[in-house]
Amino acid sequence: MRITVLGSGTSTGIPVIGCTCATCMSTAPENNRLRSSIYVEHPSVKFMVDCSLDFRQQALRYRMPRIDAVILTHDHADHIGGFDDLRGYNFIQQGPIDIYGTAAVFKTLRERYAYCFRPALQIGGGLPQLNLIEIEPGKAFQLGDLEILPVPIKHGLLDIVGYRVGKTFAYMTDCSFVPETSVPMVDDIENLIVGALRPTPHETHFSLPEALEFSRSIRAGKTWFTHITDRLEYFATNASLPPDAQLLHDGQVIEVETC
Ligand SMILES: [Zn+2]
């Protein structure tokens, strides 16, 4: 299974509008971060986790050949803001795209993108065609040959989900706390992508030290950090981290065994 990092940035993206810090002024592509999302390719299915505000740019940059499904972590704008541009893949694939999310996420989608879910007024509107498939946190579902487990996590006060994909990979962005009952779902995971916002604590996200501590507490194998602010310059931060726990960069490709 092949994972392409479409974006590793926090909600603002990096550079931050108007910011002149060293990370934001850096010309290194590793310090240029679109909003967080990944693309997963398995012989049986190709899908994204989240559809970021930068989805159009990500699709043009990484040329994902096909999107069978999108699995959503939560309804914040940086994670669903590219929704309307999914129609580009409706045109290519001549069919709807399956969207997986919780009831809470779908409530927001139906409000924010109401025009996608009511009959079109006229021909030529070009609305996205989407099949909403509701999931339950903690209850596995099938995507192609892969078992996907929505792992309940906390994002500040919000209940959101991370995802375990197959048995060997988990993606947990925008996480500030992992409930005791969710720990066995990701214990000993071989490959982990987890959110790490900045060096210092934050109300709704793990800091880098907290994310590293979480990874160690579940005895994760290879760990990568995502949803990163400009407070974490890529090269200096990675030099300070252990080799098996590093910041991601946009465009990074990770190959994982699925069983
Ligand atoms: Zn976010």
Ligand SMILES: [Zn+2]
């Ligand atoms: Zn969020």
